[in-house]
Each structure stands twice: as C-alpha cells, then as structure tokens.
Amino acid sequence: MNAFEIIGGKKLKGEIVPQGAKNEALQILSAVLLTEEKVTISNIPDIKDVNKLIDLLAALGVKVSRVNKDTYEFEAKDINIDYFQSEEFKQKGGSLRGSIMIVGPLLARFGKAAIPKPGGDKIGRRRLDTHFLGFEKLGAKFVYDAENNFFNVDATELKGTYILMDEASVTGTANIVMAAVLAKGTTTIYNAACEPYLQQLCKMLNRMGANISGIGSNLLTIEGVERLGGTTHRMLPDMIEIGSFIGLAAMTGSEITIKDVCFKELGIIPTVFAKLGIQFELRGDDIFIPAQESYEIDTFIDGSILTVSDAPWPGFTPDLLSIVLVTAIQAKGNVLIHQKMFESRLFFVDKLIDMGAQIILCDPHRATVIGLNNQTKLRGIEMTSPDIRAGVSLLIAALSAQGKSVIYNIEQIERGYQDIEERLKALGADIRRVDAQPAH
Missing domain, CATH: 3.65.10.10 (Enolpyruvate transferase domain)
Known part of the structure; x- marks a missing residue:
C-alpha cells in the first residue's frame, strides 16, 4: 500500500500552480x-x-x-x-x-x-x-x-x-x-x-x-x-486546491504564492480564510500569502464565537470545511465548524486530536476548534486517509507537526490532487512516498 511519510515543522516557500478543477x-x-x-x-x-x-x-x-x-x-x-x-x-x-x-x-x-x-x-x-x-x-x-x-x-x-x-x-x-x-x-x-x-x-x-x-x-x-x-x-483552476494551499501556508507559517487563481470565480472562499485571520494580497491574478507567526479568528459583532458552515453557491463550499477546520487548529481563538451536507465528513478529527489538536466533536455535523495559537505544536502520528478532503487536511496537519507522520490510503488523496508530492517538495516540504501497511 502506498503511504506518505512526512517530516513536519518545516517552513515552506515558493510558488504553486493549482490544477484544473x-x-x-x-x-x-x-x-x-x-x-x-x-x-x-x-x-x-x-x-x-x-x-x-x-x-x-x-x-x-x-x-x-x-x-x-x-x-x-x-x-x-x-x-x-x-x-x-x-x-x-x-x-x-x-x-x-x-x-x-x-x-x-x-x-x-x-x-x-x-x-x-x-x-x-x-x-x-x-x-x-x-x-x-x-x-x-x-x-x-x-x-x-x-x-x-x-x-x-x-x-x-x-x-x-x-x-x-x-x-x-x-x-x-x-x-x-x-x-x-x-x-x-x-x-x-x-x-x-x-x-x-x-x-x-x-x-x-x-x-x-x-x-x-x-x-x-x-x-x-x-x-x-x-x-x-x-x-x-x-477549465477553471480548482478552487478546493486554492483553499487548501491558503490553509497550508497559514498552518506552516509559510510564504506561498498561488498562481493564476481566477480570483473573481472564488466567491466567498478568500473571505472565509480572512475571517480566520489569514493575511493575503492579490497580485495580478495570484494570491500572495506572507509568512505569519500568528493569525486570530474573528468573532461575530456581538462577540460570539464564529461559525463557518457550508451552503449552496454562492455560500461556502462543503469541500473546504475540512481544510478550515485544520487551519483553525493553530489560530488564536475558537470557531464552530458546521458541516450540513455530509454526515460523516468530520469523523477524521479523532486523528487531529491524537496529534494534539483541541477539538470537540459535538455531533456528526459540528465540531468546535479551540485554537492553539502556535503555543503547542501538533505531533506526528500514523493515520489513514478516509476521503479526499480529509486526506489533504491530515496532510496539512502533518506538514505543520513536529516529527514524523505517516498517512496511509493516499490513493484517496490522489483521486483529487495531481502530483501533490512533487508540488509540495518544490515548496520545500519533506515528504516521500513509501510502501507501507498500517500496523493494525
């Protein structure tokens, strides 16, 4: 079985081009x-x-x-x-x-x-x-x-x-x-x-x-x-990849430029990441994300905890909720993630909790993330990817974690992300493909 072995905790830098959608x-x-x-x-x-x-x-x-x-x-x-x-x-x-x-x-x-x-x-x-x-x-x-x-x-x-x-x-x-x-x-x-x-x-x-x-x-x-x-x-560039790379930059404290994003077609996606405190600027049709030591989640105007939920377009796409959840782990502040459309998409949070994330799974549709504000780093573990989006979320978590992580069932990730290993390596990520079986 193919797996990714990742040594996390490294800052990444460079340009990445999103694949077609x-x-x-x-x-x-x-x-x-x-x-x-x-x-x-x-x-x-x-x-x-x-x-x-x-x-x-x-x-x-x-x-x-x-x-x-x-x-x-x-x-x-x-x-x-x-x-x-x-x-x-x-x-x-x-x-x-x-x-x-x-x-x-x-x-x-x-x-x-x-x-x-x-x-x-x-x-x-x-x-x-x-x-x-x-x-x-x-x-x-x-x-x-x-x-x-x-x-x-x-x-x-x-x-x-x-x-x-x-x-x-x-x-x-x-x-x-x-x-x-x-x-x-x-x-x-x-x-x-x-x-x-x-x-x-x-x-x-x-x-x-x-x-x-x-x-x-x-x-x-x-x-x-x-x-x-x-x-x-x-075809348009893949907005889910673009959102994934914004989350990756924030979680690893990296300076990344995402090329040719067709910004006007991204709808509310950049706004949601901005609510997590992630800074970025539009340079032509590229999104430039500077290295940030810390990012703070907005609250609602009355001071209550921010909720991010999915909705039909032009609402927020359900495919990016897993990425928002992972990105919030190292933010300052708290957020409630409400996945309305699919009832099993949040079940991968147990792996993130094993890595040291502060997450309360309220029910199959909702999870509360208590941000660590980079005070505690996630630790590398062995885990299995249950679906495409959860797989990439776990990959982002592993790249930000201290030590070695192994992600099994990467075929799920590769169903949706082309040449992901090579593109991450080009940014400086320590990731390699190995042939390994989970221990249990």
Whole structure:
C-alpha cells in the first residue's frame, strides 16, 4: 500500500500552480457525448477520478487524443450503446462516482442510458434521486435493478418542462441541463445550482449551439435545439486546491504564492480564510500569502464565537470545511465548524486530536476548534486517509507537526490532487512516498 511519510515543522516557500478543477472536469468531459464533432478541452487535471472517466468515454467509443499533459481532443462519433450491458462497463462505471454524469448526455442524444450504482467517497449518503427525478420530468423512465445494482434509463423523446429541483445539486443540475439541451421545447430549472463550474458547463454548451439563459442564477431556461457542434474549452483552476494551499501556508507559517487563481470565480472562499485571520494580497491574478507567526479568528459583532458552515453557491463550499477546520487548529481563538451536507465528513478529527489538536466533536455535523495559537505544536502520528478532503487536511496537519507522520490510503488523496508530492517538495516540504501497511 502506498503511504506518505512526512517530516513536519518545516517552513515552506515558493510558488504553486493549482490544477484544473476536478468537479468541473467530470461535467465538462461528459458533455463531449452531446456532439459527434471534435471538442478540445484544456487544463484537465491528471488525477485518478478524471482519468477513469476519460477511460470510460474511450470504452464507450469516444475517440480520445491527448495533445499534451493537460489537453485532450474528443470525438464522440461512434458510440457503442451495447457497451452498457457489458461486465467491463459495470466494473468501470461502478468504481467512479462521476460516471453518473454520462447519463444526461446519452439520454439526450441516444434516448437511453444505464449506470451501475456509483462508488466514490465514504462521506455519508449521496442521493442520486435529484438526477433521476429530473430525467423523469423530461420524459425518461428508469428501472432500478436491485439484484445487479444497476439503473436503466429509457427516453425515446425528451420534452422540455418546468423542474423545481428538490436540492440545488451541482451534479444533478449539470446532468439535467445536458439532458435538456437537446429536448423538444423549453425547460425551466428552478433552484438550480449556480457554481462557477456549472456556469462553465452552460457557457461551453452555448458555444456548442445550445440556448441556455439565466447562467449564474438559480433559474435556468433552456430552449431545446436539434444538434450541438464542436468547441474548445479551458477549465477553471480548482478552487478546493486554492483553499487548501491558503490553509497550508497559514498552518506552516509559510510564504506561498498561488498562481493564476481566477480570483473573481472564488466567491466567498478568500473571505472565509480572512475571517480566520489569514493575511493575503492579490497580485495580478495570484494570491500572495506572507509568512505569519500568528493569525486570530474573528468573532461575530456581538462577540460570539464564529461559525463557518457550508451552503449552496454562492455560500461556502462543503469541500473546504475540512481544510478550515485544520487551519483553525493553530489560530488564536475558537470557531464552530458546521458541516450540513455530509454526515460523516468530520469523523477524521479523532486523528487531529491524537496529534494534539483541541477539538470537540459535538455531533456528526459540528465540531468546535479551540485554537492553539502556535503555543503547542501538533505531533506526528500514523493515520489513514478516509476521503479526499480529509486526506489533504491530515496532510496539512502533518506538514505543520513536529516529527514524523505517516498517512496511509493516499490513493484517496490522489483521486483529487495531481502530483501533490512533487508540488509540495518544490515548496520545500519533506515528504516521500513509501510502501507501507498500517500496523493494525
């Protein structure tokens, strides 16, 4: 089993470039199925979840050409619909949560799709109902085969309709949008997600010939068109990586410049880190974070303890709450972290407590962090990464801790962060990959 061995407590320095956005990639790549013309996509992150989806597209019959490290050309001219029935599809689709994203485009273009119950992170229930309820409203019928854990969806003709989403799901909205662009008539989606990644998808689809209005709001109107053509698209930098690097700089007292961040697309993220007392300045489109000996958490105006919670965009993304929690460990002051969306995402705090953090886990959704203000350093321990974001949070904790830490199950981290070891080494981190098994 691969593990990271980290000698912590070193100050880092230098520049780091965020990868392309993982969560945008899963939507954008699926959209290539909507046309038989060539689609060129750049700034694609070289990570496991994305590479698995590219592999799945190729297996479906998409012609895939890699132009360079981060740019691919896709041509979905000859799609093999019978591939759905194969054992290989069940295995490939089932190992990747993002495989659900191919259903919308396939329904739109071919009138049928199937998907094994997807895998992915163990961070609590992730319902797929939103996707399927949307498809049903557009006229699709689906049958869940419980014996084989398989969803079969059929839609000989999709028709535009009014859809009030039961939750502002990003992947749900993206999937329904991709199904609706080729449907007959007008589709209105209310309570739509409006994340920058979804805006990117809608803009790309419009360049391909779709007719989507209301982009950036929670009310999307889609006039169905006959067909879509090819386009080129560049993905945004990954806002979760950017937030992770801000937290890393603060926790290790390091001077770090994060390059080309597309600052206007980061929404409230920089503001939340500023509330933790982290100083930074915008230099062009780079975020410069000076080395800070100490950072103090704001209180609310009435003096009560700051709460940081997740909410649909433009609220704070749930993917960064683990990072905020870790960053608060060495702040001066206290903060309540309220993870509303996933009920198991805070369970990694026991590892941080073992390292010496002062954290009270109130319930599966809330944790209170009592900041150490750098008076006591965390100590290195052995631990296992339960999911992508917790894994990087533990990595940040280990880089700030005294002594040696070992993090097992780093495959979870590498599902979301490309070349993380090399990029951290370039900043001066003492991290190396080892082949090791946990003792228990």
